[in-house]
Amino acid sequence: MLKKLLKSSKCRRHFTSLLIAISSAGAAICLSWTCRRTTHENQINSTLFFIFFLLLTSCTTAKCYYGIGYSLLAALWLYSGRDSLNGIFTAFMAMSGMAVLTYTFSHRTGAQTWDPEPEARAEAAPPPDPAEENILAAIPEAGAGPEQKAGEEGEPKPLEGMKATLLRAISHDLRTPLAGIQGNSLIYLENKNTLGEKERIYIVRDIHKDSSWLINLTENLLAITRIQDNDLTINKNDELVEEVVGEALQKIEKRHPGCAIQVKIPENILILPMDAVLIEQVIINLLENALLHSGSTRPVDVTVEEQPESVSFLVRDYGRGVPEELLERLFQDPARAPFRPLGPQKGTGIGLAICKTIIAAHRGTFLGQNCTPGAEFLFTVPKPWKEDQP
Amino acid sequence: MTTAKNILVIEDDENLSSYVSASLTKNGYRVATTPTGRSGLRMVSSLSPSVILLDLGLPDIDGCDLLTQLRSGSRIPVIVISARTEEKEKVKALDLGADDYITKPFGTEELMARIRTSLRHSGECAPCRFYKALNLAIDMEKRTVHLEGERVHLTQIEYQILTLLAAHSGRVLPYDSIMNAIWGPYMVDNNRILRVNMANIRRKIEKNPAHPEYVFTEIGVGYRMRENEIC
Numbered sequence: 234m235l236k237k238l239l240k241s242s243k244c245r246r247h248f249t250s251l252l253i254a255i256s257s258a259g260a261a262i263c264l265s266w267t268c269r270r271t272t273h274e275n276q277i278n279s280t281l282f283f284i285f286f287l288l289l290t291s292c293t294t295a296k297c298y299y300g301i302g303y304s305l306l307a308a309l310w311l312y313s314g315r316d317s318l319n320g321i322f323t324a325f326m327a328m329s330g331m332a333v334l335t336y337t338f339s340h341r342t343g344a345q346t347w348d349p350e351p352e353a354r355a356e357a358a359p360p361p362d363p364a365e366e367n368i369l370a371a372i373p374e375a376g377a378g379p380e381q382k383a384g385e386e387g388e389p390k391p392l393e394g395m396k397a398t399l400l401r402a403i404s405h406d407l408r409t410p411l412a413g414i415q416g417n418s419l420i421y422l423e424n425k426n427t428l429g430e431k432e433r434i435y436i437v438r439d440i441h442k443d444s445s446w447l448i449n450l451t452e453n454l455l456a457i458t459r460i461q462d463n464d465l466t467i468n469k470n471d472e473l474v475e476e477v478v479g480e481a482l483q484k485i486e487k488r489h490p491g492c493a494i495q496v497k498i499p500e501n502i503l504i505l506p507m508d509a510v511l512i513e514q515v516i517i518n519l520l521e522n523a524l525l526h527s528g529s530t531r532p533v534d535v536t537v538e539e540q541p542e543s544v545s546f547l548v549r550d551y552g553r554g555v556p557e558e559l560l561e562r563l564f565q566d567p568a569r570a571p572f573r574p575l576g577p578q579k580g581t582g583i584g585l586a587i588c589k590t591i592i593a594a595h596r597g598t599f600l601g602q603n604c605t606p607g608a609e610f611l612f613t614v615p616k617p618w619k620e621d622q623p
Numbered sequence: 624m625t626t627a628k629n630i631l632v633i634e635d636d637e638n639l640s641s642y643v644s645a646s647l648t649k650n651g652y653r654v655a656t657t658p659t660g661r662s663g664l665r666m667v668s669s670l671s672p673s674v675i676l677l678d679l680g681l682p683d684i685d686g687c688d689l690l691t692q693l694r695s696g697s698r699i700p701v702i703v704i705s706a707r708t709e710e711k712e713k714v715k716a717l718d719l720g721a722d723d724y725i726t727k728p729f730g731t732e733e734l735m736a737r738i739r740t741s742l743r744h745s746g747e748c749a750p751c752r753f754y755k756a757l758n759l760a761i762d763m764e765k766r767t768v769h770l771e772g773e774r775v776h777l778t779q780i781e782y783q784i785l786t787l788l789a790a791h792s793g794r795v796l797p798y799d800s801i802m803n804a805i806w807g808p809y810m811v812d813n814n815r816i817l818r819v820n821m822a823n824i825r826r827k828i829e830k831n832p833a834h835p836e837y838v839f840t841e842i843g844v845g846y847r848m849r850e851n852e853i854c
Contacts, residue, residue, distance in 0.1 A: 448728055473822055473840075474833075475822065475825065475833040476818070476840040476842065477840075477842065478833040479833050479835050480839070480841070480842050482833070482834055483835075483839055487730075494834075496833045498832060500826070502823075504818075509842040509843065510710075510843065513842065537833065
């Protein structure tokens with residue numbers, strides 16, 4: 234029974250912590266003794282140390298290294314308030330000795346919660362920025378992997394891995410709005426009596442904004458799941474171009490009431506084989522970018538034209554344009570990952586990368602460039618006869 | 624409204640259920656909610672609600688089975704709340720007898736419009752002989768269509784499609800049911816002819832066929848006509 238108890242990792246952790254506590258206390262008493270002052274005051278100090286260390290270590294039972302860190306800080310603080318450098322030095326020596334001891338011990342007992350970054354974690358509350366950046370930097374590399382591999386095999390497959398890379402990026406982008414929603418709702422719940430009417434509205438509005446963005450992202454995710462994994466095949470049906478454009482406009486108008494969009498479409502009836510839901514998503518993404526990020530209130534133009542071998546869709550805004558860096562990554566450097574989350578304009582890169590994937594799956598072309606003023610994105614969907622007889 | 628209408632909400636998600644019931648109560652409906660299909664079925668017979676809002680993803684019974692059971696006993700309008708964006712699921716629910724569907728996430732306005740439409744179509748008033756919305760007017764007795772006061776000339780088939788949609792305005796009509804109603808059950812299993820006719824109708828009544836005001840497309844499912852303003 235006792236053996237079983239001892240074997241459980243939780244018990245072992247507690248045991249380790251207890252040992253740290255005892256050794257800390259021991260060290261504290263030793264220290265006081267080293268100072269060779271056997272006055273009444275110092276005896277009280279040693280007792281205080283003992284209780285202090287015990288409390289600290291038991292507070293941090295799971296993370297033994299926190300305990301050591303805190304002990305070290307506490308000891309330094311206490312001793313620097315007293316006299317000599319001597320005291321600080323002895324404290325330091327004792328603590329480092331103890332650290333070595335606990336390190337060996339915790340490894341021998343197999344403590345489960347070994348924390349490799351005690352300092353970063355000890356800073357607690359807000360997650361440190363460097364970690365965030367690491368993740369950002371890691372994504373494109375991971376995404377570039379399969380594509381480069383495909384290139385080495387001599388058969389370049391730019392589409393391979395695209396979907397997986399996108400999914401990874403989206404999952405990453407999910408965290409930002411979620412953190413916003415969680416944080417804002419927590420503020421609301423914790424301070425509901427002290428918040429003014431205006432602040433409350435701000436908070437709820439932010440929650441609404443973040444959740445709307447999440448919904449948008451989820452739609453994109455769902456769109457991608459319609460694309461088959463490896464060969465990017467899609468389920469095509471004959472669709473009326475005007476119906477697809479019409480539904481996209483209807484959805485975007487529901488999301489942005491009163492938005493200004495001008496549509497031009499040929500008079501003749503155009504029927505194209507496509508996955509309407511996906512093409513609709515492309516139009517929605519392009520319009521959403523134009524409405525949210527262009528910073529202009531001039532109507533966005535959507536122009537559909539019939540070409541000899543395809544139908545082209547052009548979305549043009551008259552705002553501040555798209556960052557060149559993003560365009561470059563999307564269109565000029567196919568070897569690199571097609572996206573990376575771009576700080577202030579969150580989601581822009583992902584939306585465009587999804588557009589690119591969808592159009593690639595339709596065997597169409599997707600182009601984007603900055604104009605003066607604004608930006609234009611053009612995609613084409615090939616006509617059926619062209620595709621059936623390659 | 625003389626008496627408040629009863630609405631039964633069968634939805635297992637607490638948050639959504641409380642959101643729906645709060646917005647319905649605010650709009651003057653009496654609301655009963657239940658998280659399971661079994662208790663939902665019991666409440667249908669005890670409350671006899673005017674409209675049922677049904678989530679397809681319930682913990683105890685599959686939404687489609689529940690829909691079949693509901694339909695075997697009553698004609699109470701059912702609006703399906705669907706998290707599924709797959710068109711096939713929506714079409715299936717409509718085929719099984721649902722009156723309409725609404726896809727999560729939805730706004731209060733959309734929900735109210737659906738409920739209004741369902742109440743109107745639940746047979747409490749005689750089928751409307753006139754349709755009017757914005758600048759479009761259809762007189763089904765004289766068989767005329769007017770846009771901004773000008774007579775619109777439609778072919779026989781186009782007129783039939785338009786009046787069918789107008790008679791069910793505000794509700795989605797699946798391609799198949801329109802095909803059945805206009806061309807009969809023996810038509811080829813291809814709705815291209817319907818959609819070409821629709822494109823022609825759009826060119827006659829809409830200012831911009833890609834930006835419709837009267838007949839909206841629900842891709843992969845069917846068409847929905849703007850709500851009738853006078854009925």
